[in-house]
Amino acid sequence: MSNWEETRRLVLERDGYQCVSCSTKLSSTGADVHHLLPRSMGGSDELTNLVTLCDGCHAAHHPNLAGASRAGFPCGQSLAANRSR
Known part of the structure; x- marks a missing residue:
C-alpha cells in the first residue's frame, strides 16, 4: 500500500466515510x-x-478545475453513478 493510499484510508476512517x-x-x-x-x-x-468530500462538494471547491464532466452534479452524487446521463 502506498503512503497516499494509507493517508487516504486514515482520512476516510476519521471522517466516517462521510462528506464533511x-x-x-x-x-x-x-x-x-x-x-x-x-x-x-x-x-x-x-x-x-x-x-x-463527495464529488459534488469537491467540484464546488474547484469550480475552475471541475470541467464539464463534473458540472451539474449535486452534493452526495458520485460521478461514477451518473456517467450514463
Whole structure:
C-alpha cells in the first residue's frame, strides 16, 4: 500500500466515510480526499490538511478545475453513478 493510499484510508476512517460538507455517506471509491490548503500553495498531505468530500462538494471547491464532466452534479452524487446521463 502506498503512503497516499494509507493517508487516504486514515482520512476516510476519521471522517466516517462521510462528506464533511453535506454529510452524505460515501464508499471508499466514491469519496474524494480534499486538501484544505492546496499543495500548489504549500499545503501538505498531513491529516490536518485533508477532509473527505463527495464529488459534488469537491467540484464546488474547484469550480475552475471541475470541467464539464463534473458540472451539474449535486452534493452526495458520485460521478461514477451518473456517467450514463
